[in-house]
Amino acid sequence: MRNPLFYAKILLFGEYGIIEDSKGLTIPYNSYKGTLTFDENSQGKISNESIRKFAAYLEENFPGEFDFDQMKSDIEEGMHFDSTIPQGYGVGSSGALVAAIYERYAANKIETEQGISKEIIAQLKETFSKMESFFHGKSSGIDPLICYLNLPLLINSKTDISTIGIPAQKEGKGAIFLVNSGAPGETAPMVQIFFEKLKQDGFRKTLKEEFIKYNNACIDAFVKGDVNPLFSNLKKLSTWAFLHFKPMIPQRLLDAWQYGIQTNSYYLKLCGSGGGGYILGFTKDYEKAKTHLQDFDTEIIYKF
Template sequence: MRNPLFYAKILLFGEYGIIEDSKGLTIPYNTYKGSLKFDQKAEGKVSNESIDRFAEYLEKNFSEDFDISLLNEDIEKGMYFDSTIPQGYGVGSSGALVAAIYDRYALNKIDTSEGITKESIGKLKETFSKMESFFHGKSSGIDPLICYLNLPLLINSKTDISTVGLPEQKEGKGAIFLVNSGAPGETAPMVQIFFDKLKHEGFRKTLKEEFIKYNNACIDAFVKGDVNPLFANLKKLSTWAFLHFKPMIPQRLLDAWQYGIQTNSYYLKLCGSGGGGYILGFTKDYENAKLHLKDFDTEVIYKF
């Protein structure tokens, strides 16, 4: 059995907004990775049991699309997902597992080695959305999609997703970085909070007129490498999230979040659904930002 690696992902922009058709930008994060392996010992037991439950879901919903008998045989042999991707941190732990299961057991797997079209991306996203719903109750399918393709993706709408080139990293002072909130978060409760908020017309209005506007402007500026408009819109985006996404912001980070906005030394935003795990930071001076965030573990993911 060959063991292809599936890497973590980071949704730079578009958290929650992509549910309402905002733009999104997601990138692979190769620091963390996972692959399917066999082990009859205790090490893989929890993962093996989780895959067993997932297999039952696939058999019920995808019986003609996957080689369920082979999957069950492998589970019996102790197959598990050997992964360094932290769970509940917003970097695609379930997405990587879904991509790995699809890669090994899908009967009519979409082959991306010959090139990727919008049509193939759309089909993969639809399949991955249904598969990952097992873990989150509702999934856009974006996380497994990027874990499977291992390429940056620009999400223009639910039906318009394409690969995208990003500006080359530079050895400057600026950085995009992860901030560890210190505890994992759960996706489903956070998504439920968002859907409850969507029932209110005032929230839907500000989401559409402000959040989506700032989010899309950030993506346009980042892809072009325009730092000043990027940071102008990041401040608006971070401020909006502080006001409207407060339940999703880990309690430990509320003061640090507000401090960044007030001093312009960095701006924070959600990385995934929030509630815990990682938060994303953007700064023009990473060493200075680190001083203010000394109580938290940080790691750089992109330099400029």
């Protein structure tokens, strides 16, 4: 068996907004990774059982599209997904597994060696969306897509996604970092809360007129490397989320979230669907921000 590694991902901008056609920006995060293997470990049996159920779902929904004979044979031999990607933390644990299964067993795999066009991205996204729905009930397909391509992706709309270059990291004081809320979250209940909110005219209006405006401005500034407009829009985005996404913000982070806005020492935002797992932090002075967040584990994902 080939042994490709599939890495975690981070949705820097666009959580929930991409459901309503805002822009999104997602990047690979190579500190966490997973691979299909037969090596024995304590989590192997749990993963093997999960893949067995996933295989049954695929056989029902993708007849003839995967090498199911080989997949079943490998499952019987104890194949599992050996992964360091934490589950329920918003960094693509199920996306990486979906990408690995597609890479290994897809009968007519879309090859990306000759280049990655928007058409190829759209085809992959459609397949991955249907595959990952097994885990979340509904999936955009973005997580497996970035885990499979391992390249930053700019989401302009549901039908317009492309690879994008982002500014190189610098050894400055500033950082984008992860904040560990201390417990995993579940995607499906958080997404359900969002859809319930969308039924309210007032929420839908402020999402379109404020959230999407700030979100898109953050992406434009980040891609250009413009720090000041990035942070002025991050403050608006973080404040908006504190007011309107409060059910998705882990309870023990509410005070820290508000403190960052009040002092301008850092700004927090959701990393994926929220409810637990990781939260994203942005600061111009990481060491200073860390002193205010000393009750939480943090890790840098990007320096500037």
